[in-house]
Amino acid sequence: PVFAFLETLAVCHTVVPAQEKGQLVYQGPSPDEVALVDAARNGGVAMTGRSKGGQGEVLTVEADGSKRTYTVTQTIEFNSDRKRMSVVATDDKGVRWLLSKGADNVMIPLLKDELPSEAVMHLDAFSKQGLRTLIIARRRLTDEEFSPWAERFEAAQCSLTDRAAKVAAVGGELEKDFEFTGVSAVEDKLQDRVPETIAAMKVAGMRVWMLTGDKVETAIDIAFSCNLFSDGMTQLKCVGYSKVDELRKQLREHAGSLKGGQEVGLVLDGMSAALLLGDDECRNLLLQIGMAARACVCCRLSPKQKRELVLLVKEQGGGLITVAVGDGANDVPMIQAAHVGIGIRGKEGAQAVQACDFAISQFQFLRPLLLNHGRRAYRRVSMFLCYFMYKNMVLAVGDLIWAHQNGFSGQIAFPDWVSSMYNAVFTSLPVLFSFTFDRDMPDAVSVETPELYQAGPKRAFLNRRVFGSWVLSAAWHGSVCWLLPIFSLSGSLSSDGKVVGFWLASQTSFTLAVETVTLKLLAHTMGYDLVTLGAPIFFLLLYFIVVFSLSSFLDGIQPELTSIMPEIFSSTACMVCLAVVPLIAVAPDVATLAVLQTWYPSELDKRRRSLFGGKSLCEGVAG
Numbered sequence: 177p178v179f180a181f182l183e184t185l186a187v188c189h190t191v192v193p194a195q196e197k198g199q200l201v202y203q204g205p206s207p208d209e210v211a212l213v214d215a216a217r218n219g220g221v222a223m224t225g226r227s228k229g230g231q232g233e234v235l236t237v238e239a240d241g242s243k244r245t246y247t248v249t250q251t252i253e254f255n256s257d258r259k260r261m262s263v264v265a266t267d268d269k270g271v272r273w274l275l276s277k278g279a280d281n282v283m284i285p286l287l288k289d290e291l292p293s294e295a296v297m298h299l300d301a302f303s304k305q306g307l308r309t310l311i312i313a314r315r316r317l318t319d320e321e322f323s324p325w326a327e328r329f330e331a332a333q334c335s336l337t338d339r340a341a342k343v344a345a346v347g348g349e350l351e352k353d354f355e356f357t358g359v360s361a362v363e364d365k366l367q368d369r370v371p372e373t374i375a376a377m378k379v380a381g382m383r384v385w386m387l388t389g390d391k392v393e394t395a396i397d398i399a400f401s402c403n404l405f406s407d408g409m410t411q412l413k414c415v416g417y418s419k420v421d422e423l424r425k426q427l428r429e430h431a432g433s434l435k436g437g438q439e440v441g442l443v444l445d446g447m448s449a450a451l452l453l454g455d456d457e458c459r460n461l462l463l464q465i466g467m468a469a470r471a472c473v474c475c476r477l478s479p480k481q482k483r484e485l486v487l488l489v490k491e492q493g494g495g496l497i498t499v500a501v502g503d504g505a506n507d508v509p510m511i512q513a514a515h516v517g518i519g520i521r522g523k524e525g526a527q528a529v530q531a532c533d534f535a536i537s538q539f540q541f542l543r544p545l546l547l548n549h550g551r552r553a554y555r556r557v558s559m560f561l562c563y564f565m566y567k568n569m570v571l572a573v574g575d576l577i578w579a580h581q582n583g584f585s586g587q588i589a590f591p592d593w594v595s596s597m598y599n600a601v602f603t604s605l606p607v608l609f610s611f612t613f614d615r616d617m618p619d620a621v622s623v624e625t626p627e628l629y630q631a632g633p634k635r636a637f638l639n640r641r642v643f644g645s646w647v648l649s650a651a652w653h654g655s656v657c658w659l660l661p662i663f664s665l666s667g668s669l670s671s672d673g674k675v676v677g678f679w680l681a682s683q684t685s686f687t688l689a690v691e692t693v694t695l696k697l698l699a700h701t702m703g704y705d706l707v708t709l710g711a712p713i714f715f716l717l718l719y720f721i722v723v724f725s726l727s728s729f730l731d732g733i734q735p736e737l738t739s740i741m742p743e744i745f746s747s748t749a750c751m752v753c754l755a756v757v758p759l760i761a762v763a764p765d766v767a768t769l770a771v772l773q774t775w776y777p778s779e780l781d782k783r784r785r786s787l788f789g790g791k792s793l794c795e796g797v798a799g
Contacts, residue, residue, distance in 0.1 A: 246265045304397055446481060519532030554637065610707075
């Protein structure tokens with residue numbers, strides 16, 4: 177029996193042997209397959225060669241000092257629905273075998289006899305240790321049985337429609353009456369700092385669901401080892417249900433038992449998931465329980481079920497953002513279904529990485545990706561959107577007031593050439609530099625402070641109140657920048673309806689708008705350095721250089737600008753406006769920031785105060 181077990185491990189696979197530095201190594205599509213072949217070698221049955229033969233692939237196996245050859249003529253590949261792999265192999269004595277390995281819930285019904293009690297005991301023990309288990313079995317084939325099956329199998333492989341389904345169906349015809357040979361267990365080691373990463377994600381307010389194909393016991397053990405489940409947490413289980421009525425009743429009981437402040441973990445298996453995903457009430461109950469639970473473990477799932485669970489939360493979760501993290505081909509459907517897909521490059525292959533939005537090399541790097549880059553990107557994008565709306569509204573307010581002042585005559589408020597560059601150059605480029613390089617917290621502090629991430633789920637930086645404050649600020653700034661120069665600098669109306677000195681006041685007002693939005697940008701910058709402080713100042717100076725240049729050679733194109741800037745700089749009243757009005761406009765914003773930071777601080781404000789001593793202005797409006 178032991179040799180039959182090791183023989184099956186050494187032959188039933190798609191692993192390829194290779195030589196590296198004089199050592200025999202194995203390479204395969206799955207690290208589990210490589211581990212099993214390596215275990216067979218350690219047990220004295222080593223696969224040393226794989227080559228093409230006339231009948232199929234020829235495997236060379238060394239055991240007890242002698243070489244044996246096996247000709248693999250057919251391979252019934254593993255997939256997520258079959259959950260098993262089988263090969264038809266003929267040994268050097270001419271005996272034809274069907275060798276198979278697969279998940280216990282699939283293989284046990286295919287065995288000729290009942291699973292030995294000792295094997296059941298080992299399966300339970302391995303599962304509780306968090307090991308991945310497989311049942312290894314074989315069956316001797318006769319020529320009378322094999323020949324007609326081989327013809328049907330070849331026809332299925334040559335089919336032009338539904339080839340995979342037909343191959344699996346024909347392959348299943350032969351997979352029965354197996355002789356049990358043993359149980360294998362592979363340790364799926366956690367990567368470094370996985371428990372710490374998941375603990376930080378939970379502190380950050382994220383709900384973590386583990387969707388896996390492992391057994392229930394294995395999945396629960398892994399959940400405890402990686403801090404997904406904790407001691408004292410109440411486990412609500414929906415496992416092994418075959419009738420939707422019974423499952424619905426159980427879900428109702430679980431939903432009714434939820435209490436505020438209770439630590440709850442949900443456990444769901446693939447059989448129950450298949451039932452509830454087809455029932456609307458069960459879907460709603462699962463979502464209700466899942467949102468109340470701190471963590472969920474869904475095991476024995478197929479890739480399709482993983483995708484459907486992600487879509488359930490995505491489509492019915494009330495605006496929740498879903499992130500799917502996976503490292504293998506089985507995780508690709510859920511990665512593609514989520515709002516954001518993250519692939520981990522590892523031994524499981526590169527399929528997940530190829531299908532994802534972001535790729536990392538280890539699970540622990542998910543922590544800086546979310547808590548540092550993700551949190552900071554949300555704040556930057558929120559500020560970017562608010563600021564872009566704000567700065568355009570500042571200029572639009574001046575146009576709106578002037579339209580009422582001139583009786584909607586159609587006369588423009590600002591010179592065409594400078595107003596066309598307002599968005600393209602004068603106010604857009606500083607934003608790109610400031611928000612790209614602005615850092616509210618050092619990376620190391622941000623990663624170790626997961627509470628700061630909750631600003632995103634709470635929509636602290638972009639909501640109606642925050643956006644409304646930017647709109648009010650734009651209305652105030654636009655009004656001050658337009659009205660003060662117009663009333664203090666321009667003369668009275670002439671007989672033809674034109675305002676004496678209007679373009680002097682108009683250009684002064686435009687300059688004030690550029691200065692004011694620049695000061696507003698600096699006020700909302702959190703990390704001052706050479707780039708975030710220097711870029712706005714540089715582009716403000718660039719504005720004056722450009723306008724001075726335009727006023728000297730645009731006589732025929734924009735006559736209103738002719739010598740306008742020298743005239744502004746030679747006027748005491750204009751210079752006082754340029755120096756004082758932006759400060760008057762921004763003063764309420766600075767006061768509001770100071771008040772909110774001091775008396776109504778956000779979590780970010782508190783952390784920055786403890787770190788920097790409260791020396792920097794921060795976005796208190798978001799708190």
